[in-house]
Amino acid sequence: SAEEPPSVDLITLTRHVLNDQLRLGSAATGDLTLLLTAIQVTSKFIATNVRKARLINLVGLAGETNVQGEEQKKLDGLSNDIMVNALRASGKTAVLGKYCVVFDPLDGSSNIDAGVNIGTIFGIYRVRPDSSGSVEDVLRPGSEMVAAGYTMYGSSANLVLSTGSGVNGYTLDASLGEFILTHPNITIPPRGKIYSFNEGNAMYFHPPVTAYLKSIKYPAAPKSPYSARYIGSMVADVHRTLLYGGIFGYPNDKKSKNGKLRLLYEAFPMAFLTEQAGGIATTGTKRILDIVPTNIHERCSVFLGSRDDVLDVIKFYKEIP
Numbered sequence: 424s425a426e427e428p429p430s431v432d433l434i435t436l437t438r439h440v441l442n443d444q445l446r447l448g449s450a451a452t453g454d455l456t457l458l459l460t461a462i463q464v465t466s467k468f469i470a471t472n473v474r475k476a477r478l479i480n481l482v483g484l485a486g487e488t489n490v491q492g493e494e495q496k497k498l499d500g501l502s503n504d505i506m507v508n509a510l511r512a513s514g515k516t517a518v519l520g521k522y523c524v525v526f527d528p529l530d531g532s533s534n535i536d537a538g539v540n541i542g543t544i545f546g547i548y549r550v551r552p553d554s555s556g557s558v559e560d561v562l563r564p565g566s567e568m569v570a571a572g573y574t575m576y577g578s579s580a581n582l583v584l585s586t587g588s589g590v591n592g593y594t595l596d597a598s599l600g601e602f603i604l605t606h607p608n609i610t611i612p613p614r615g616k617i618y619s620f621n622e623g624n625a626m627y628f629h630p631p632v633t634a635y636l637k638s639i640k641y642p643a644a645p646k647s648p649y650s651a652r653y654i655g656s657m658v659a660d661v662h663r664t665l666l667y668g669g670i671f672g673y674p675n676d677k678k679s680k681n682g683k684l685r686l687l688y689e690a691f692p693m694a695f696l697t698e699q700a701g702g703i704a705t706t707g708t709k710r711i712l713d714i715v716p717t718n719i720h721e722r723c724s725v726f727l728g729s730r731d732d733v734l735d736v737i738k739f740y741k742e743i744p
């Protein structure tokens with residue numbers, strides 16, 4: 424009730440991660456905690472700028488015409504610079520101490536104008552023992568990531584993180600400037616009722632995908648058809664999938680031969696989180712986290728979400744050539 428006193432034992436992201444590290448004993452030097460602190464600061468900064476950009480979009484900047492497009496585009500680059508500076512390197516990967524980070528600073532940016540949720544996606548590798556940090560350190564399977572997560576910029580900023588022992592969700596308390604643990608131990612329901620695909624690509628889909636979608640839209644009685652939800656912003660679509668269950672898919676098709684989503688900084692981190700939450704992430708024929716990348720910008724086919732839903736897709740791939 425409104426009479427209830429505020430909690431006096433807030434679990435912040437830093438506290439939570441530090442506890443995790445302490446549990447690991449002497450192997451933990453606190454470097455990962457430091458790195459995650461940098462990512463948190465970055466997320467707060469981007470969250471503020473996303474909010475500002477939306478305001479500017481609504482009211483315009485004093486003395487400027489044609490603010491809209493310009494400001495939106497800048498936000499994309501700005502987020503990249505914020506992230507890069509915070510992580511001290513360039514492009515989509517950065518080396519910090521004994522860790523390498525792959526990231527998409529502002530994923531779903533085509534949605535900014537409409538005020539739809541967007542996000543930052545990141546994955547973290549430990550540099551190989553013999554390396555001083557190079558691109559080779561991130562051309563490794565996603566299963567070798569030590570941590571992965573995203574921050575979603577919506578009505579609040581939500582940071583969802585896994586350091587390899589489950590998934591936790593934190594919400595930015597703007598007055599404290601801290602991410603507070605609000606969604607401990609996120610687990611995906613084993614089966615959901617929602618499918619999330621861009622069906623505008625249906626005419627290009629391969630037969631197993633077409634057959635799978637038909638099976639959930641026209642199920643045999645007494646089953647009910649699935650609901651469609653597609654935001655077009657991977658962070659938001661995956662966030663909903665982690666919390667409510669169901670399936671998110673962006674398959675390769677006759678037009679996009681390798682799919683659309685980027686393996687390193689979209690598919691891997693989301694696959695890592697999905698598996699840590701008890702779900703499955705596959706290309707249809709192969710576990711995503713087992714793929715060995717050959718290029719940092721390569722793409723891959725993606726199906727992820729509730730265990731039973733993704734197993735259904737895999738079955739269609741096995742049965743239909």
Ligand code: AFP
Pocket residue numbers: 529530531532533534621655656657658660673683684
């Ligand atoms: P943008 O950053 O260009 O908006 O792309 C976002 C994205 O990479 C990912 O966040 C979405 O899941 C996917 O693309 C949506 O793609 P479609 O617009 O083809 O549905």
